[in-house]
Amino acid sequence: MIAAVKRELLVRHLEAWAPAALHRGRRVTYAHGFADADGGESAEAAARVLVEQTDFVRGRELSMLLVGEQTDAVRDRLAAVVGDAALTVFAVSGGTDARLAVALKAAGAQRVPLLGFLDSSAGEPPAPATVAALAAGKPAEFLLVLPPGTAVEPYRAGWPLCASVELATGDEPGELLLFGTTSGKSLEGFKEALWAVDEFAGVRYRDPGDPDRHLIDISLSPHPGPLRRELLAHLARVGSATVTELRTFTLTSTIYRAADATRVLHTLVDSGAVTRQPPTGRLGGDVVIGVGD
Structure with missing residues (x-):
């Protein structure tokens, strides 16, 4: 169920981010790290959103960058989704930590609207430098999912605006979702998406800053x-x-x-x-x- 919440939040954020980014820049890049960790399900969901935006791509370049241990199968899975849409998909294998920064440079993602999504919940968290590499975009932002108990502070460095939330199913620590951006408006949009996702049975939020670790139901009017x-x-x-x-x-x-x-x-x-x-x-x-x- 946590996977469903993460996927819907990604989709909602992309639906708001992509048209604004295409309006702002001639070239736009979406980077999806750890792309093969869930068999490509989240990458496919993201690709479907981006394909919907290709009607508005005239005169612009929209790219999706897949990075993971082995991305060939994910790239093949996305081929049927993308079809002949004006979405360019780059797939780079060899590990997200090892390849993301280099792949961003090769894809020409510097100083263009850039959003990165990295879900490391199934394994080891990425190096902070990997997340920092996404700051090459202008504007830039990221959605990062970390395993339970991971410290989020190292990933905030270099990002003027950040917010984090714990995705919990009980008293035990849950996965941590961290959002970083250079835009206050985008942070507001992320918060709106956070509370607008469908409530999935058993999944609730916890504010990492709450000493009482109160679980909060997902709602448009959250418990205060x-x-x-x-x-x-x-x-x-x-x-x-x-x-x-x-x-x-x-x-x-x-x-x-x-x-x-x-x-x-x-x-x-x-x-x-x-x-x-x-x-x-x-x-x-x-x-x-x-x-x-």
Whole structure:
């Protein structure tokens, strides 16, 4: 079931990313690492989304780069999906860590819109340098899935905006999904996709920053409890912050959306758990929120 959640999230993000990237750049590259780890299922799902975009490719180049231990079978599987669509598929075998950076250069993916998807949950996590190689795109972003218990901090280096979520089925640690981007708008889009995926039986989210490790049902209106705790803990550390700063903290340091922060702040103010300056009026971005008495 976790595989289904990851695949739907990839599809939803690609559906938003691909048309925007094609509008921005003459050449666009999607890189799919560990392409053979699941028999090519996620690569096929991605290819179907990209093929749907080829009607809008006139005058542009849309490429899909497959990298893995042995990608021949995946390339053959995708051939029937791609057909005569204007999608160029490059397949490179020899391992994602060993080949991705070189393959990106060979495919001309520097300084063009670039999205990388690397699902390493079935084996060893990639080297941080492998993920960093995706920053050659402009703009660039990545979706990375790591085995349970893997530290995400090394993969954040060089990426101005990141967010992570744990995909869990119980109390034990779950797979970690990390998203990195150079665009605040894209981070907002990822968060919207995160909560819009279909709820699969037994799969829930956990915010890596929640000390209570609360499991959250996948919903367009997620349970606010963990966010409430994280906002109060953040305010206890910093003393006070504007609504805009707290929305940014929520977007970049929790699994929630900026809009979720606004809703939770309203309840915290109404209950007296936090103070606000000025004490009345609309809860605008410049209102300062402080810890309660």
